[in-house]
Amino acid sequence: MENFEMNMNLSNDSEMKKHYLRFTEQLSDWYSNEKTPELAGQDTGFALKLQKEKLQSMGLDVQKQINKSKEGDDAVSSLSYSDNVFENTNISGDKLITTSISDSQKEIYSRSAECGLSIVMQNPKQGGIPSPDTAMCCPHCGAPSTLGKLESGCDYCDTKFLMDELYPKVMNFFVYEKIKDYYDQKPMKKYILSFSLFFLVVCIGQMIFNAASGKIDFLRLLFEGVGYLFGSVFAGVIFGVGAWFIAGTFGTVKSFGKSARGVGKAGKSLVFCYKMQKIDPTFSTEYFRDKSVSLLKLMIYSKNPQELTVCKCDKPIPDKIREIVDVTYYNSGVDRYSINNGVCDVSVTFYTDDLHYHDGRIYNKSDKIRMSLRKVIKKPTDLGFSVMAVTCPSCGASFDAEKVKNCPYCGNPYPIEENDWVVTDIEI
Ligand SMILES: [Zn+2]
Ligand SMILES: [Zn+2]
Numbered sequence: 001m002e003n004f005e006m007n008m009n010l011s012n013d014s015e016m017k018k019h020y021l022r023f024t025e026q027l028s029d030w031y032s033n034e035k036t037p038e039l040a041g042q043d044t045g046f047a048l049k050l051q052k053e054k055l056q057s058m059g060l061d062v063q064k065q066i067n068k069s070k071e072g073d074d075a076v077s078s079l080s081y082s083d084n085v086f087e088n089t090n091i092s093g094d095k096l097i098t099t100s101i102s103d104s105q106k107e108i109y110s111r112s113a114e115c116g117l118s119i120v121m122q123n124p125k126q127g128g129i130p131s132p133d134t135a136m137c138c139p140h141c142g143a144p145s146t147l148g149k150l151e152s153g154c155d156y157c158d159t160k161f162l163m164d165e166l167y168p169k170v171m172n173f174f175v176y177e178k179i180k181d182y183y184d185q186k187p188m189k190k191y192i193l194s195f196s197l198f199f200l201v202v203c204i205g206q207m208i209f210n211a212a213s214g215k216i217d218f219l220r221l222l223f224e225g226v227g228y229l230f231g232s233v234f235a236g237v238i239f240g241v242g243a244w245f246i247a248g249t250f251g252t253v254k255s256f257g258k259s260a261r262g263v264g265k266a267g268k269s270l271v272f273c274y275k276m277q278k279i280d281p282t283f284s285t286e287y288f289r290d291k292s293v294s295l296l297k298l299m300i301y302s303k304n305p306q307e308l309t310v311c312k313c314d315k316p317i318p319d320k321i322r323e324i325v326d327v328t329y330y331n332s333g334v335d336r337y338s339i340n341n342g343v344c345d346v347s348v349t350f351y352t353d354d355l356h357y358h359d360g361r362i363y364n365k366s367d368k369i370r371m372s373l374r375k376v377i378k379k380p381t382d383l384g385f386s387v388m389a390v391t392c393p394s395c396g397a398s399f400d401a402e403k404v405k406n407c408p409y410c411g412n413p414y415p416i417e418e419n420d421w422v423v424t425d426i427e428i
Contacts, residue, residue, distance in 0.1 A: 016121075017076050020091045023119050023170050024066050031064040041122065041169035042137045042388040043294055046402060051301035055101075055325055058357055062101050062326065069094035071114050071178075083282040086383040087125045088171065090286065092118035097175065099326065101355070101362055109355065109362035113177045120172040120290050122383065124163070135389035135398060136166065144389035144400045172290045174329055177353070191243045196236025203228030261351035261368075265333025272334045272346065279339070282381040291421055292348050293329055296371060299426055300324050309401050309414070310387060312374070312422045320428045321369070325362070326355040335370070339377070343417075345424070347372045372425040376418045385419055 019039065026037035034052070036045055055062055068074060072094030080089040095117045100110040124130050132148025141157040150161045207224060269285065276283040299305045305317050330351045337346040350369045355362050390401045397409040406413050416422055 013076075013078060016078050016089065016091050017074075017093075019121055019168060020076050020093055020119060021074075023121075023173070024093075024095060024117060027173070028064065028066045031062065037170070038139070039121075039168065039170045041171045042386045043298075044170050044172060046388055047294065047297040047301055050298065050303070051325075054301055054303045057303050058325070060101055060103055060325060060357065062099065065098040066117070067096045067098070069096050069114055079286075081284050081286050082125050083381070083383050085125060085128045085130050087123050087128075088286070088290070088383060089121045089123070090118055091121060092116055094178070099355075101325065101357075103360065108360075111364075116174075116176050116178055118174045119170050121168045122171050123168045130384055133391060134384045135386060135391050136384075137386070137389045137400075139166065144398045146389070146391065146398055149398070172294050174293065176328060176330055192236050192240030194236075195239040195243065196233045199232035199235045199239075200229065203232055261366075262331035262333040262349060265335065265349065268336075269332075269334040272337045275337075275339065276344070276377070279377055280380050282383065287381060287383065289332060292332060292371070292373060293350070295373065295421060295423055296329075296350055296369065297327065299371070299423055300327055305423075305426075307403050309403060309405050309416055310420065310422050312417075312424050313426060315425060317426060318428050320356070320367075321426060323356045323358050324354045324367075325357050328353040342376055342378050343374065344377050345372065345374050347425075367428055370425075370427045371423060373421045374417060374424050375421045376415075379418065382419065387416070387420060390414060390416075390419070 023037065023039045026035070026039055029035045030037050030048055037048070040048065051062075074093065076091050076093040078089050078091045080087050082088065093116070095115055096112060097115045097117070098110070098112040100107055102108060130147055132146060132151070134147040136145060136147050136150060137143065138145050138150060138154040138157060138159065139161065140159040141154060143154060143156040145154055145156075147163075147166065149155060150159075150166065151163070153160045207221065207228065210224075211221065273283065273285045273288060276288075295310060298308060298310060299317075300321060302308055302311075305311050305321075306313065330353065332348050332350045335347045335349055337344065348371050350367075350371065352367050352369060354365055354367050356365055357363075387401050389398055391398050392407040392410060392412065392414060394407060394412040395410040397407060399408055401414050401416065404414075405416075
């Protein structure tokens with residue numbers, strides 16, 4: 001366990017905030033002018049590129065504007081976890097995000113929502129120096145390379161890099177819609193007014209009935225009228241606040257239910273992570289969540305998931321998965337797992353809100369996506385691993401394995417499962 005640490009940092013660290021703001025600006029820029037976010041790690045950049053390609057193949061264009069939150073402040077909070085080389089930090093803040101999708105110049109979907117946006121940022125740990133063999137793409141020309149080669153000059157474009165130009169990198173990012181404030185004051189006034197009116201109508205009815213039945217005593221009628229008026233307002237407040245409270249509670253329960261989907265799987269997920277940690281001390285719940293969500297994004301955003309090296313699915317990819325154009329992740333949990341002869345198989349359910357494109361229209365749907373993952377667990381987890389820059393164990397060459405299953409230099413198959421999780425099944 002010595003090589004895994006976790007730190008909670010709720011202070012408003014200015015360095016963290018600077019990186020966070022820079023990345024959110026770069027993300028906005030990516031959607032508006034396709035400028036690759038400089039801070040994006042290769043896998044994050046790859047998922048963004050895949051999403052854009054898939055949308056283009058469907059004749060769609062997605063724009064996301066990430067602005068300052070109108071309700072929250074611009075504070076960020078962070079949580080870090082590390083192995084003996086890298087430190088991954090989860091930085092979260094509030095943003096107002098507007099998503100619009102258009103289909104040949106015509107807008108077919110638009111929505112603005114207060115969202116939480118978190119990024120997972122990777123840095124070499126203080127005092128820890130990543131191995132020169134750490135696989136990495138050249139930030140200048142994109143060629144797959146290694147840290148050592150980039151420091152001495154890229155093989156392809158000759159650009160030299162310093163360590164602090166190569167880090168930090170954003171390994172993943174999450175967006176989730178914030179729960180609306182259901183105890184809003186406005187509907188309360190409406191409830192009070194409607195209940196007061198209801199009681200007043202009943203009282204007036206009673207007065208008319210009394211008057212019609214011949215008991216015409218003007219003074220009594222006046223007293224009764226004033227009494228009924230105050231009584232109605234009083235009863236209106238009591239019943240109105242009650243009704244507002246009940247409606248508010250149900251509303252909150254309903255929307256908590258949305259973000260609480262999958263909470264029942266927390267126990268199994270923790271047991272799974274605990275067992276994995278005993279075998280591999282670098283493994284953590286955070287690492288597994290980031291890794292599985294990043295694989296989910298690759299599977300969903302790819303035009304043809306089966307050509308990805310990480311996809312080992314025998315069954316065809318469901319059409320419902322293929323029509324998803326945007327994913328909002330809420331929660332995930334482990335359904336079942338097995339660890340046999342150094343191979344781990346695990347099945348995870350993701351609770352997401354997705355935009356589906358079907359029959360020329362965009363639908364917002366709450367989905368439950370089941371994905372099975374597999375990995376050979378002989379080596380400890382490598383937090384610096386990227387499928388876009390791998391090193392061939394047979395000949396030592398670096399290459400991009402996103403869609404290539406054999407080493408292009410020596411022809412030997414690249415053993416992806418020994419280094420990373422692969423997807424064996426996906427269902428919706
Ligand atoms: Zn280069
Ligand atoms: Zn090779």
